[in-house]
Structure formats: structure tokens, C-alpha cells
Amino acid sequence: MLEAMDLGCMRAERPLFKGLALHVAPGECLFVRGRNGSGKTSLLRILAGLTRPARGKVLWQGLGISQPGSGYRGQFFYVGHADGLNGELSAAENLRALQSASGDAHRPAAIACALRDTGLEGKEHLPVRALSAGQKRRAALARLLATFRPLWILDEPVTALDATAHAWLARAMDRHLREGGAIVATSHQEIALGHAHKQIRLEP
Structure with missing residues (x-):
């Protein structure tokens, strides 16, 4: 891989x-x-x-x-x-933009699941700039679930996460590996x- x-x-x-x-x-x-x-x-x-x-x-x-054709x-x-999110958009809007840029058909169920699993239900329509540091980090990590990509490269992913979100991330990483994905992390x-x-x- x-x-x-x-x-x-x-x-x-x-x-x-x-x-x-x-x-x-x-x-x-x-x-x-x-x-x-x-x-x-x-x-x-x-x-x-x-x-x-x-x-x-x-x-x-x-x-x-960088070779043409590698995809x-x-x-x-x-x-x-950095979280890599548009602060003027909501978490849900950021995830919809990601799906669109990835060439995915819009899949609202995947977005709803990602927001639920990251504990952002009830916050999904707020602009990202209004979220706490921990919530912004969870919104960034929700991208991992909104659309599938086989490789995750994660630099200090648990920064600003509380114990509940930390445990969720470990479960998400385990599930990704079981499904044949790969991870490189610090x-x-x-x-x-x-x-x-x-x-x-x-x-x-």
C-alpha cells in the first residue's frame, strides 16, 4: 500500500x-x-x-x-x-463539501453518522468558528467517517480531545484497520x- x-x-x-x-x-x-x-x-x-x-x-x-496516474x-x-476546516461553514457543511470534492454522491446518512459518532449532534449547524477547540478537532476527525479513503495520516489526532472522544477515535481506528485500511500516526x-x-x- x-x-x-x-x-x-x-x-x-x-x-x-x-x-x-x-x-x-x-x-x-x-x-x-x-x-x-x-x-x-x-x-x-x-x-x-x-x-x-x-x-x-x-x-x-x-x-x-507525485507520478501521474498514481491517484x-x-x-x-x-x-x-491545523483542523483544515472552513470556519464560516458548519461541521455538516464542511462534510458535504468534502464529499463533493471527493467525487462521492452526497450521502447524508454518512454525514449524520459521522456527526453522531463524534458527539457533534446539536452542534452540526453552528459555524465551526463558534465551536470549542475540542469540538473543532472532532469536526476535523469526522471527515474520516464521511467518506472512505484507505489511508489515514494522523498527526497528534487526540490533541484537545476529552476521554470520551479519545476512546471513540481508538474505536474508529480499529474499525478502519479491520476493514482493510491503513494508518500512519503520531x-x-x-x-x-x-x-x-x-x-x-x-x-x-
Whole structure:
């Protein structure tokens, strides 16, 4: 599914990591561990095609992710430190826009389910800018359920979540893995998955 070969990343002429290789198959979760400044976010941005590596390559189904015909952009969700939501739209409107941009037929049942599962029922028509930090994070994570993409790239996904939402996310990740999806994630907090997972550690 997702593979990286001989990856290197520089920051201010200083190497964050080099010679990094990874492989994530369907049904697998890879946690990226390391201290602050070790390059975890940089690695996830490279895997999402948002940053070019200093060296090496990232492959999706055997094709380079920037290669014409790879179709990679429509195969993953990236949830970073920013929520990536339009603050003037409601959570429901953000999810409808996502479905439209993804080429999905409008599926209101999937949106209703995503909002219910993330605890946003009753808040779904408020503009996102009016939500609390935790509610905004849950609205961002609701995108994972509104339409299917096989790969989730999650950078500190439990930030601003309370214990209930934290437990919901662990269940959602487990379900995604059972359905043959794959996940690459960073987290300073432990996410208790019932599904087996592996990890790599970056050292500055």
C-alpha cells in the first residue's frame, strides 16, 4: 500500500532523518515516535505529499505519489495540527463539501453518522468558528467517517480531545484497520488499539 525508501529530510541545513524506510500494508497501523524536533510532523507531511523529501521516494501501490496516474491525492486523509476546516461553514457543511470534492454522491446518512459518532449532534449547524477547540478537532476527525479513503495520516489526532472522544477515535481506528485500511500516526498520548500495530522511532 504505502512505502517509503531511503527518505531524508533537512531543516535549516540540519538533517532531521536520513535513510528512512517504511512499509504500511492494508490492516496495519504504524506509529511514528520520537522527541519534539525529531521530524515526526515533517515525515507525515512528506508522506502526504505536502513537503518534498531531501532524498528518497514515497510510493503508493508501487507508483511514486507525485507520478501521474498514481491517484494518491484521493486515497488518503491527512489530519495535521491545523483542523483544515472552513470556519464560516458548519461541521455538516464542511462534510458535504468534502464529499463533493471527493467525487462521492452526497450521502447524508454518512454525514449524520459521522456527526453522531463524534458527539457533534446539536452542534452540526453552528459555524465551526463558534465551536470549542475540542469540538473543532472532532469536526476535523469526522471527515474520516464521511467518506472512505484507505489511508489515514494522523498527526497528534487526540490533541484537545476529552476521554470520551479519545476512546471513540481508538474505536474508529480499529474499525478502519479491520476493514482493510491503513494508518500512519503520531501521538504523545497512548492510543489503546485492539488491533496490532508497529512503530518506528526518529532520533534527532
